[in-house]
Amino acid sequence: MNYETVIGLEVHAQLLTKSKMYCGCSTDYASTPPNTHVCPVCMGMPGVLPVINRQAVEYTMMTALALNSPISEYTRFDRKNYPYPDLVKGYQISQYDAPIGQKGWLTIEVDGVTKKIGITRVHLEEDTAKLLHRTSPDGEDYSLVDINRSGVPLMEIVGEPDLRSPEEARQYLIKLRSILQYLGVSTGNMEEGSFRCDANISIRPVGSAELGPKVEVKNMNSFKAVFLAMEYEARRQRKAATEGKKLVQETRGWVEDKGRTVSQRSKEYAHDYRYFPEPDLPPLVIGRDWVEEVGKRLPELPEARRDRFIAEYDLPLYDADFLTREKAVAEYFEEGARVGKEVSPKEVSNWLLGEVSRIINAGNIDIDGFRKKVSPPMLCGLILSSHGTINAATAKTVLEDMFKTGKTADEIIKESGLSQISDTQELEKIVAEVINSNVQPVADFKAGKETALKFLVGQVMKATKGRANPQLVNEVLKQKLVEDSSS
Ligand SMILES: [Zn+2]
Incomplete structure (x- = not known):
């Protein structure tokens, strides 16, 4: 039987607000000592009252609008009850059946085909504390809890399957x-x-409208992990179904180093959480004028920017798509493209798609890490040098040096004497030496073996440590060899 894979993703994104979701504590939990941003509200002490963070609501509204989702006029916060060591209050203030945004969509492109993916809901909740698992010197396992993260605004985006x-x-x-x-x-x-992702995955016979028992996969902390975990699960479920085994609804964890998922627990259902309207917060009514005002703050989004890059900088779709996927990359490109008339936007794009991406991937950094060493004007300076002073191969090594040292292309070229040898006289001397010391290849070339010329060009490039202009080397070599034969 042929099966198809059905996947729906739930994403939790921490919002970049200054204060927590329901209290005034700072959200900066990463760079501060444990348990320093804590108050009776985020500790869930009896008798204290939460207050809704306006900025978090507006960020969620902006997200919903960007995902083509209408903003509900009436929304409400609900109490989700569950006991867990990282949940000091014993419950989480979340949203259940009255989320801020519902029924949106976004588009993806796979193999050149554009597909619309539904967004079920966009809602607001709070993050939990952080558990740190430790082992004592005498081998006893214990856990520490850091409440700094507890109460940080968390936006949940649930996608359709x-x-x-x-x-x-x-x-x-x-x-x-x-x-x-x-x-x-x-x-x-x-x-x-x-930015965290849980995935619901099931399989069903092709053509069937019903969904199979869904497995929720957790613990994936990179795009690659999501991809590999989904591949593994799709395979595992098909194998089980083919062998006549019954698939069960359960939660499985992705074990990165083993490349497989393992069963964690049977899946809980909504009724396990005993949701009820949060008694400490009034319903949140979002007036249409507020929606309109927030809507005006939406910036240019990735697809719009991609289309503008094609129109404004005359880039192919492939380049524009690559450059606009990450906002920081798009900004780096635009700064570079606007630097000078001598460097074309397409050249900046070529370098970003090629050598710069290679350095970023090899160093396991992002574009901001690259920018700290090589700013857009510095990259343009290098591109300009590659028009004459240095050749393409040298330019690549210069970029690596720029990234390592933070120096400009001009500084590196001067310091290491990398300027291209464009002086014909100097080059003629080297060519003569190469001809003298490579008798056999020279004879081969004269006998009509064209590949021998390539070898000789390579020898000249080697002798000049790659500083010669390859085109010029070709010309000078041919000329010399012809002179040789006629003399
Ligand atoms: Zn607090």
Whole structure:
């Protein structure tokens, strides 16, 4: 039997507000000592009252609008009850059946096909505390709790089960993160846990309208992990179904180093949480004038910027799409493209897609890490040098040096004497030496073996440590060899 994979993703994104969701404590939990941003409200002491963070509501409204989701006029906060060590209050203030945004969508592109993916809901809740698991010197396991993160605004975006492959799931996440970053509402950093994803995955016979028992997969902390976990689950479920085993609704965790998912617990249902309207908060009514006002704050979003890059900088779709996926990359490009007339936007794009991406991937950093060493004007300076002073191969090594040292291309070229040898006389001397010391290849070339010329060019490049202009080397070599034969 042929099966199709059905995936729906739930994303939790921490919002970039200054204070927590329901109290005035700072959200800066990452760089401060444990348990220093804590108050009776985020500790859930009896008799204290939460207050809704306006900025968090507006960020959620902006996200919903960017995801083509209408903003509910009447929304409410609900209490989600569950006992867990990282939940000091014993409950979380979340939203259940009256979320801020519902029924939106975004588009993804896979293999050149554009697909619309539904967004079920966008709602607001609070993060939990952080548990740190330790082992004492005598081998006893214990846990520490840091409440600083407890109460940080968390936006949940639940997607419809419209995704049909691990690649579609990956593209959905990339797009969603891109939108949040453009809006400036979240860092979208998956490794640091400010952008987290749980996936619901099931299989069903092709053509069936019903969903199979769904498995929720947790603990994936990179786009790659999501992709690999979905591939693994789709395979595992197909195998079980083919062998006639019964699939069960459960929660499984992704174990990165083993490359597999393991069963954690049977899945809980909504009624397990005993949701009820949060008694300490009034319903939140969102007036239409407020929606209109927040709507005006929406910046240019990734797709609009992509289309503008094509029109304004005359870039191919492939380049524009790549450059606009991450807001920081798009900004780096635009700064570079606006620097000078001598460097074309397409050249800046070529370098970003090529060498710069290679350095970023190799160093496991992002564009901001690259920018700290090589600013857009510095990259343009290098591109300008590659028009004459240095050749293309040298330019690549100069960029690596720029990244390592933070120096400009001019400084590096001067210091290491990398300027291209464009002086014909100097080059003629070197060519003569190469001809003299490579008797056999020279004879081969004269006998009509064209590949021998390539070898000789290579020898000249080697002798000049790559500083010669290859075209000029070709010309001078040919000329010399012809002179040789006629003399
Ligand atoms: Zn607090």
